[in-house]
Amino acid sequence: MKRSLVITTGIRSAADLEEKALALSRELNVPYIRREKKSLAAVREQGQADAILLVSQDKLSMVIDGKELFFHPGLAKLRIKEIQSGKTDQMIRAMNLKEGDSLLDCTLGLAADALVASYVVGPRGTVIGLEDAAPVAEIVRRGLQSYTGEKPELLNAMRRIQVVHTDHLTYLKNLPAGSFDVVYFDPMFRVAREKSSSMAPLRPFANNSPLAKEAVAEAVRVARKRVVMKENRGSEEFQRLNFHRIQGGRYSPVAYGIIEKVVPCQ
Template sequence: MKDSLVITTGIRSGQQLAAEAVALSQELQVPYLPRDKQSLQAIREQSGANIILMVRKERLSLVVDGKELFFHPGLAKLRIKEIQAGKTDQMIRAMDLKEGDTLLDCTLGLASDALVASYVAGARGRVVGLEDSRPVAEIVSRGLQSYRGEKPAMLEAMRRIQVYHDHHVHYLKQLPDNSFDVVYFDPMFREPQEKSSSLSPLRPLANHHPLSPEAVRESIRVARKRVVMKERSQSQEFFRLGFHTLQGGRYSPVAYGIIRKGGVEQ
């Protein structure tokens, strides 16, 4: 990754937060700079880093280009409310996800899709999320375990998600056949969308490589029921990678490609 990273604390921090930041810097092998009431710009200039991992009392966050990125349920909260109201969630429909099912989310990001899936799969299910960026994996895994202020069902869905820092091909190759009911990819982040400005701080940390045929082959081996990929509705990636069944909202800018296990598409 070309972007450089430094760890510091919030402007108002005591010895405990400083100790947590030092421990995290050692764990991630990333430089730590004491905040000492300096501005974030001063921290950037002193360290030469353009991305700051900031340890605060209430959360761990990333600061990129002056914007702060941290875990928040965001749109997942609205989607779960709509599911509770009996509305159709296109991703869940594409996955054919049921209570008790297992899902491997190969492109976790900020875990919005994983959180919706975890709610649907319930306590008997299992959701594993893979994130290629170590800083993003850290803020999301810690956020999922520490976030407060939501109803118990939402918090329980957060806590159930297992986060691993790994590239999906490497992780998939280590799994036995039929390990998960569904394997999911959302590589859309390679191409920015105008309405996704809230996610712009994540772009420097994202894996911009296109999804590989090898990843799809491995995911077909690992999935018991189906492999699902989210992309732009007119994307040629579906056909390049063999997702010949497409599903999504009539006017939605995104669609879900589906490969059903067994090979014969309906």
């Protein structure tokens, strides 16, 4: 069941912050409630909402089930450090992603995979992330553009990611054939896993539908090199969606299905 939202500001809200909150309210068609020194619990009760989009000076966040959720590089930062030290990132290996490549991430979520990919493809590459949950898309879009306190190469990788609020099937259908080098799906954002507790509060706002065969077929048309899907190791989704080549870390609970369009040169 989808949860309801209201928008408010931080407790010390200036006029410009209220204007930002009002603009977001209109954009997302979500009610705005003036903070007026009320507690967040009182705001939520006044709006009869399950969650609050909180507009602060430095970020946009969601307060839900007692937690404040906002964009941060998280494990992507660690993965990038490991790539820098010469270690293999299994997702990048599955994509065979190179500097200058273009990637369409059809299930952006909190953008961890997109951030790693953006670092790898570099300034000459392109990463576009699709997210059909409007609050998630807006939190991540703003976070990618405003996050600070990291090294320039990480911040630059964030800034290069383009976030599009849309459903991936519609977007794919409107693309010409061969538009991207790699098309990527991570349906696990829509599937509960114990170790994804930080994602769990966002799930009611996400699209929980299984990945459609039609979307995979469109992805194959759009990709120049590969279509890649991340799933639980041993998932029946690989077979259902015709991902017959599977690879991943030996001890990892996840694996990557690959549909290859171009056989790489030896």
